[in-house]
Amino acid sequence: MTVRGAEATETRSRSASPSTATAVTRESATAGPAQLAIPWPGEKVALTKARAEMVKFQMAARGIKDAEVLRAMGTVPRHLFVPEQHLDEAYADHPLPIGFGQTISQPYIVALMTELLRLEGYKRVLEIGTGSGYQAAVLAELLPQVYTIEIIPELAAQAQARLSALGYDNAHVLAADGYYGWAEFAPFDAIIVTAAPDQLPPPLVEQLAASGRLVIPIGPQGGLQVLWQFVNEDEGLTGYRILDVRFVPFTRVVKSAPE
Ligand code: SAH
Secondary structure (H helix, E strand, O other): OEEEOOOOOOOOOOOOOHHHHHHOOOOHHHOOHHHOOOOOOOOOHHHHHHHHHHHHHHHHHHOOOOHHHHHHHHHOOHHHOOOHHHHHHOOOOOOEEEEOOEEEOOHHHHHHHHHHOOOOOOOEEEEEOOOOOHHHHHHHOOOOEEEEEEOOHHHHHHHHHHHHHOOOOOEEEEEOOHHHOOHHHOOEEEEEEOOEOOOOOHHHHHOEEEEEEEEEEEOOOOOOEEEEEEEEEOOEEEEEEEEEEOOOEOOOOOOOOOO
16 A cells, blocks of 8 residues: 555535535425525425534635535434434534444544545445444435445444435445444445554455545544545555544444343
8 A cells, every 4th residue: 555645625526516416305396595405395494593503613714625525414404413411513614423432423523534535426335334324424425325234233323224214215224343344245445444443444445436435534542543534546445644633443343232
């Protein structure tokens, strides 16, 4: 593996303006403040507004430029992916607990990782670490097929039920150790890992399509972890160091709640 320097500020190739992007989404005629958030059917105006502010201040203002990513972040109802007791923080600028010692990532990190995958033209993405299913829903807004693996069976089942209830029929959840990827549906144009292993799992590299991208935090639990963007080029995998991050650990033991 060759590893080249960090390139976190490249420009996006998509040209659609935000207004063009929102024009093709649900209920665009009644889109929220500054067209930054699309109201989810039946949701309270305050939640649409909170989502619009999240897109504006946490994403656009911090350099997320991809109009499709911003549209997806403004569309997926994050408040339906967080536990009831954290509803008022659903659009806040930090991760939140989702049970079983796990967290739903900070919204900005979800947007950044999604942007780093450069999904335009891609058909299938594999996510390792389904958690609440939120990142999977964002991906399901952007690609025809989303495959996502969660090692905690209860979280996998909850996420699948939630994604189906919201109409994300293109998101498929598997309860398993994501270290091995999902060979049945490989190769994947994009792979995103939302828990931090010590090293890049070789099976994921094998399941990455030519010209595919893999975005993953790597580093020890509780120590320095680095978010990497890997690009599968003719001469091999090239790694771009993006920024220091803190993710929950990538575990290898299948956990289950006591009976
Ligand atoms: N993407 C999630 C947040 C993920 S938190 C969201 O949008 O809500 C990281 C998740 O990775 C946790 O749910 C954890 O259980 C899961 N995980 C950790 N190691 C894993 C492994 N080896 N395979 C699959 N999932 C794993």
